Amino acid sequence: QKEVEQDPGPLSVPEGAIVSLNCTYSNSAFQYFMWYRQYSRKGPELLMYTYSSGNKEDGRFTAQVDKSSKYISLFIRDSQPSDSATYLCAMSGSGGSYIPTFGRGTSLIVHP
Amino acid sequence: ETGVTQTPRHLVMGMTNKKSLKCEQHLGHNAMYWYKQSAKKPLELMFVYNFKEQTENNSVPSRFSPECPNSSHLFLHLHTLQPEDSALYLCASSQDRSGNYEQYFGPGTRLTVT
Numbered sequence: 001q002k003e004v005e006q007d008p009g010p011l012s013v014p015e016g017a018i019v020s021l022n023c024t025y026s027n028s029a030f031q032y033f034m035w036y037r038q039y040s041r042k043g044p045e046l047l048m049y050t051y052s053s054g055n056k057e058d059g060r061f062t063a064q065v066d067k068s069s070k071y072i073s074l075f076i077r078d079s080q081p082s083d084s085a086t087y088l089c090a091m092s093g094s095g096g097s098y099i100p101t102f103g104r105g106t107s108l109i110v111h112p
Numbered sequence: 113e114t115g116v117t118q119t120p121r122h123l124v125m126g127m128t129n130k131k132s133l134k135c136e137q138h139l140g141h142n143a144m145y146w147y148k149q150s151a152k153k154p155l156e157l158m159f160v161y162n163f164k165e166q167t168e169n170n171s172v173p174s175r176f177s178p179e180c181p182n183s184s185h186l187f188l189h190l191h192t193l194q195p196e197d198s199a200l201y202l203c204a205s206s207q208d209r210s211g212n213y214e215q216y217f218g219p220g221t222r223l224t225v226t
Contacts, residue, residue, distance in 0.1 A: 008152050036217075043116070043202050043217030044155075088155070099145075099168070100215065102155040 003027055006089055006103030015112050019076040023089035023103045026070065031093030033065045034100060035074045038086045047087075048074065079110045114138055116218035118203050124224045127193060133221045135186040135203030142208045144186040145215065146178060149200040161186060162208060193225045 006023045013019055021035075032051055036044035048063040050056045050072075056063045062075040072091070076083055086107050090100035116137045125131050137144065146158040160168035161180040175197075177189040186203055200222050204215040 002154075004154065006154075041219070043204075043219050045217065046214055049214070099157060099160065104152055104154050 003101050004089065004091065004103040007106055008104050010107040010109055012109045012111065013079055015079060015081060015110055017079050017110070019074075019079050019083070019108060019110075021074040021076075021087050021089075021106050021108070023072050023091075024070055025072075025091055025101075027091075027094050027101075028067070028070065029094035030091040030101075032091060032098070032100075033063070033072050034090040034092075035061075035063055036088040036090060036102075038088060038105065040085075044088055076108075079108075081110050081112055084108055084110050116203055116205055116216050118201075118218035118221050120221060121219065122222045122224075124226060125190070125193065126226055127195075129193075130189070130191040132190065133188040133201055133203075133223075135188075135218055137184055137186075137203075137205040137216070137218075139205055139216060141205040141216070142183050143206045144180060144183070145204040145206075146186065146188055147202040147204065147217075149202055149220070155202070158188075190223075193223075195225050198223055198225045 004025045035048045037047045038044040050063050050065045053065045053067045060077045064073045086105040088105040089103040092098050092100045119134045143162045148156045157170045158172045159178045164180050179187040200220040202220045203218040206215045
């Protein structure tokens, strides 16, 4: 079993839709949970982070962590074509290490 | 220049060539990383440097040789690569590796080995 599972997609949605991106993980020791966005021909950029369980909201983006289910989500409201990118989940904090373990990334396409 | 820069952006090399990738960070960070990104695979951590000292080598073949002359610069020296080494090589930096989780990535070098 991979440490972090993420469906590569692509996920195609119409503009204005609510998008739900998800990851599952197997290591219950992870404490920090991150979402990175990667546009084509660019490096990943940190979008959201959450410590332990709970929700965090930033504009149209909401990150959720459910440690009991080992499941994290990123919701994008009112999706825009400019949100088209690959979204990578990452997590760290296991065994005192802050180096993230990444998922494969989900390719999101928002069409006008 | 701001953030993390990488040169070259694209590189095509034969299996017998020797080349180097360069990374520079302008953020005052102390930790730098090399990652390999292949299609449909998670980012693979290759090397970690903290305050110029290598702290992790993730079982990377010796045909990849990192160098960190100071906290702002990181190199990846390549020699006798294989076609399966073709990938996007990403450099990242963070404040340090002991407490700050946020990594800042460069745009990557797209490497093709022929």
